[in-house]
Amino acid sequence: MQERKGASKAQSDWSEMMRSALRGDAETYQRLLTEMAPVLRGIVRARASGMDLDWCEDVVQDSLMAIHLKRGTWDPTQPLRPWVYAIARHKLVDAFRRKGRAVHVPVDEFIDQFEAEPGADPLENRDAEILIDRLPERDAALLRCLALEERGNEECGRRLGLAPGALRVALHRALKRLAVIRKEEGL
Amino acid sequence: MKTDQLIAILAGDTVMPHRVVPRVFGFTAAGLALTAMIALTILGVRGDLMQAMSGPVTMMKWLLPLGVALPALAAAAKLTSPQTRRIPALWIAPAVGVVAVAWLLQIVVATPAPELLPAVLGSSRQACLISIISISIVPLALAIRVMRDGASPAPMHCGACIGLAVGGLSTAIYTLHCTEDAPLFFLTWYGLGILIVAGIGALAGRYLLRW
DSSP states (O other): OGGGGSSSSSSHHHHHHHHHHHHTTTHHHHHHHHHHHHHHHHHHHHHHSSSSSHHHHHHHHHHHHHHTGGGSSSTTTOOHHHHHHHHHHHHHHHHHHHHTTTOOOGGGGGGGGOOOOOOOOOOEEEEEEHHHHSSSSHHHHIIIIIIISSOOOHHHHHHHHHHHHHHHHHHHHHHHHHHHHHHOOOO | HHHHHHHHHHHOOOOOOOOOHHHHHHHHHHHHHHHHHHHHHHOOOOOHHHHHHHHHTHHHHHHHHHHHHHHHHHHHTTTTTTTTTOGGGGGHHHHHHHHHHHHHHHHHHHSHHEEEEEEEETTTTTHHHHHHHHHHHHHHHHHHHHHHHSOOHHHHHHHHHHHHHHHHHHHHHHHTTOOOOOOOHHHHHHHHHHHHHHHHHHHHHHHHHHH
């Protein structure tokens, strides 16, 4: 795996990175998600002509959350990319449906050529913060502390009176609830 | 929230996921084992079980439900993965259904009209339906619960498949007790029981398996 580090983005072995992540390597996991983001962005923007960039970024974030929460459905003996594209496709179709726009997204067209130009900055999104406010108070406080104020787990735990183990569980639950709210409320 | 911030908190969530497919099988089996034990303790097993299981007609009381249930179970498990588009083995379930319906129609045609209704109604149709549905509820609920961690490309189909699977397996369990061996009876009521459970599964899937 080490020798792959230097390889270009398109070639880096996502499957191997995800396998490490599933063994508890949080650093590799963060790197993997960070590498996925521009690819997802490229896929979404290529398929969603006419939608504004904020909307596209919401679909990217929905996809990343689903990739995170549903990674137990990935079979580690299979390549990761097709699984990732299937998730993105589902979230894209779903987002279009909420807009009342029927869409046909052929899976076969999900290929790497859609990767967004690197350096395209992720957009600030106000709506996502409004959704965090709809979570139960403690969940919202935790996510705001971690994500918006970018404090570490330790400091947020201290501030909210959560032991590391409790914070771990609380964060996982909060993310699951956030995914449900994103799904229900739409964006 | 910026995407980078989202990624940071996602990576900070260190609760590891369970593999979904083994858990679907595990929880379904555990739920069925539990309700089977309770049901058969209450109802009892028919005395001539070995004979019934080897008779060419009564054998069908197990073979048909299992022929529907096993492909449906495999399909339900496959349908928890977002990549699944086609399920090759699934055709077996409706094919078994068609065989059952054809058999039923053939007997209906061959039976004199006055005998038809009593044979269909039998004497335990209520107990039959209630038992099949009762045996199904707990394993179906457990399976759906586990499948909520899945990412089905077709939530309603996924729910229908697990309902079909659990309904069929419950029927195979109930028939360890049931002594009504007339095909007119069991084709009608077993079939109806399995379809009701499949319907419950489809409905549950539609609302609970979306992601």
